[in-house]
Amino acid sequence: MSETRITCEVNGRKVARTVATHKRLLDLLRDDLNLTGTKEGCGAGECGTCSVFVDGKLVKSCLVPAARAEGARIETIEGLAGMGPLTPVQKAFHKTGASQCGYCIPGMVMAATNCLRLNPEADIDEIKERMGGNICRCTGYTKILEAVEIARDVIAGRRPEGDLDTDEPLGDSFIGHNVRRIDAPAKVTGRLRYAADMKLVDMLQMQVLRSPHPHARIVSIDTSVAEAMEGVECVITAADVPGKDGFGVFVHDQPIMARGKVRHVGEAVAAVAAEDLLTARRAVAAIKVEYEPLPVIGTPEDAIAPGAPVIHDYAPDNVVKHIPLRKGNPEAGFAEADLIIEDSFSTQSVEHAYLEPEAGVAFVDHDDVVTVHSPSQNITHHRHMLADILGLPINKVRMVMSAVGGGFGGKEDMIYQGMLALAAIRTRRPVQLNFTREESLIASAKRHPSKVSYKMGLKRTGKITAITFDMLSDGGAYGMSSEGVMRKAAILSCGPYEVHNLQVDTRAVYTNNTPSGAFRTFGGMQAQFATESMMDIAAEALGMDPFELRRINMYRKGSITHTQHRLDRASLDMVLDAAETASRWESGAPNVRGAARSDMGGPDTRQPCTLGARIVAEAADLSQGDHPTKASTEAAE
Missing domain, CATH: 3.30.365.10 (Aldehyde oxidase/xanthine dehydrogenase, molybdopterin binding domain)
Structure with missing residues (x-):
């Protein structure tokens, strides 16, 4: 793996790091400098959650090679206010309630700051135009745009800065009043940590091998090459599940990884936990799976047609x-x-398109309690199912709901927490899995x-x-x-x-x-x-x-x-x-x-x-x- 030495200024401080040449500026900030306020929502320059300033220019850091940071002056969400009070833009976002799930907000604040730096007198049309590269799935944008207008007027002196810290009297009831969210300051400053932002000592990275077939029998899985690779700590399949393998909201028909056959494109077949992401990806590519394609049911009408292939044995009528x-x-x-x-x-x-792709961290603590942090919308149910899957008493399984970067119901399903827990037990080390946007699209429910x-x-x-x-x-x-x-x-x-x-x-x-x-x-x-x-x-x-x-x-x-x-x-x-x-x-x-x-x-x-x-x-x-x-x-x- 080739590497390069980078020296630059980040948030007013000189830093020097040796990084792999394949890394992006986003990776340098998040992985090497632990500046996790800069988020990855798409990896393709579309959502704006990774927006930062490079030499005063707003850029999407997921599109910038890390080597481009050499000699540059970089400013992230953490550097806007530093250790001092919030900026007018951040205060305005807090005042209007512009942050909901908060995952897009660091990028939104950076874009709003850029807009007002370029034109302190920007009207609403220009604000919309300059904010157009950033996506929000929660707010409907109205409160975000309102916040930028308020910040503009404060910066221009047309509105007293004290307005940003005061609200209308509440009287005897909160009902009918704009009440500030207590978690907003952490969101507008990038301090709030989501599952993908967690960094634990000695943590492994997980990657998942997914099915290319919509319906096929698994003839064989050969993991020997992957297991022998340097840096690979474990490779797991459904054969490694110690308990009752099955989960779901109403019927427990889904194994944590495909068991016997795959039923949709993108279904998990095997998973690798390795020292770093690149090694895990290489190991996944080395796993050999032999499939026997089966007849495919593509529409509900096909599913109920006489003689239709049966997808689950318990439901012969599909x-x-x-x-x-x-x-x-x-x-x-x-x-x-x-x-x-x-x-x-x-x-x-319809895809949920929450800005935060699925992510999670699992570890086994000093009391042998398996702990999983993930943005689950149904953690109590997940905990009980996970205990059955792992064959453990319920008091040995703990589920923690991390900050949810958008859910809309799409994070009710336990599609990856079981893999994480199993790998943590096998390795006795923390394991993290962060979906790419492509994985989220292909594997999550619609x-x-x-x-x-x-x-x-x-x-x-x-x-x-x-x-x-x-x-x-x-x-x-x-x-x-x-x-x-x-x-x-x-x-x-x-x-x-x-x-x-x-x-x-x-x-x-x-x-x-x-x-x-x-x-x-x-x-x-x-x-x-x-x-x-x-x-x-x-x-x-x-x-x-x-x-x-x-x-x-x-x-x-x-x-x-x-x-x-x-x-x-x-x-x-x-x-x-x-x-x-x-x-x-x-x-x-x-x-x-x-x-x-x-x-x-x-x-x-x-x-x-x-x-x-x-x-x-x-x-x-x-x-x-x-x-x-x-x-x-x-x-x-």
């Missing part, structure tokens, strides 16, 4: 979970309907792709008489959170509307795709997209104002929900009123022709709603009070 709900008599409800609408709605797989087949019957008055709702979801290779997602989808399937006759079926099935798991509103988003779209289609077909249609069917006090619960209170009427007012909606039926008369006799200038354009012609008589017709989107086509 169904992870089926949630049925029944209420009333849908057949009778459709018979009394004046209008019947049928349509289908599809949603895609939002469930779903297809909903929907049928709705309505009276001329707008009252819903019956609904059938059938959702088929791609659960991917393992169960993870699928059961909970299907339960939530079923409960929320028909929206906040009282329907006396309904039939709901939500199913998640196994495929050979990346596993699906929890994601904000898990199951609710897919269901509500379908239901609210159907409500808009129905409003068009009936010639009815869409707000009015919702008011006719909304839950009220005393309503019976889809799951047969009586509501003691309901507030949807207030929500609809507020939404109608805020949107400045002009009451009236949606118009797909674009030139109908308004109530004032002039042209209707509202934007046409096109969701139901295929059935409006068949349903037009309904809005005129003529003899009712029954229409479906299939017939309309």
Whole structure:
């Protein structure tokens, strides 16, 4: 390994280090100088979490070779305030609540500082432009931009600096007031340490060998070359698991590494713990695995087709979970309907894209307690599963939730903590695993792709008489959170509307795709997209104002929900009123022709709603009070 000597100035201090020539400036700062406020979110210069100043210029340190630091003057997030008070930019971020998970915030603060250094009078458009190279997944950016404007005005003298340290009086309650986060100072200064920032004495680095196949039998694994490499401390596979190998949120169907066969591209097959990252990567490349490809299930429809390959023996029909709900008599409800609408709605797989890639550290302490630090969103459950996997009593397993750099449900699943713990036991040394962004994309759970087949019957008055709702979801290779997602989808399937006759079926099935798991509103988003779209289609077909249609069917006090619960209170009427007012909606039926008369006799200038354009012609008589017709989107086509 070739090396180079670098002498430079970092945060006002002269430093000299000998580093490998393949290293980046980001590696020099984080690994050699322990300046972990500079984060790695993507490694490709896209997210901005690694932003630093080099000779006064803002750069993405993940794109700069370490050798370029020779003779340079470098400033990181830790150097902005040093040991003194926070800068106006940092104080403004604290004041506005601009930091949430905090992982992007050091880079955001650096970008904001750069903006105001270049132009202390930058207007909001210039601020947006100069901050455009930095990504945040939590805040929506509003508070970040507000913080930069406040800092600008303080720096320019138009606003007293004391405003940055004072807040409006709280009175008797915190509710309705902007209350500062107690963890914000650690985030805006880069002091907060996430799992990837942890540095323990004698710590090893882990790398993982992942499957290139979506479905294949593992014929053999040869780790002999990797194990013989200098600097390699251990190589582990599923054969090394001492206890009951299986984890998951509802069904424990996933081994910590592939056992017998792989079920999706990117599944862990083996792992290496070595003295450094480069050695671990070389060892992983030296592991030889022989695969026998198996038939692949690529879609949920394929999974439930007769004769489909079986992904898990316990589920010969490939169904992870089926949630049925029944209420009333849908057949009778459709018979009394004046209008019947049928349509289908599809949603895609979605990546969580949290700024912090998965990371963790495991070690065995002096009392033989296996300890794992990771940004887990479900540490108690993970602890119990890990104890079973390791064959240890629960008091010998400890899980610590490190700072979570964005989760959104995506870090509920224990996809790597077991490997870390097993390697720590084998080596009796701390072991760290940091995912690359590519690994995070390929191995972590996604939002469930779903297809909903929907049928709705309505009276001329707008009252819903019956609904059938059938959702088929791609659960991917393992169960993870699928059961909970299907339960939530079923409960929320028909929206906040009282329907006396309904039939709901939500199913998640196994495929050979990346596993699906929890994601904000898990199951609710897919269901509500379908239901609210159907409500808009129905409003068009009936010639009815869409707000009015919702008011006719909304839950009220005393309503019976889809799951047969009586509501003691309901507030949807207030929500609809507020939404109608805020949107400045002009009451009236949606118009797909674009030139109908308004109530004032002039042209209707509202934007046409096109969701139901295929059935409006068949349903037009309904809005005129003529003899009712029954229409479906299939017939309309």
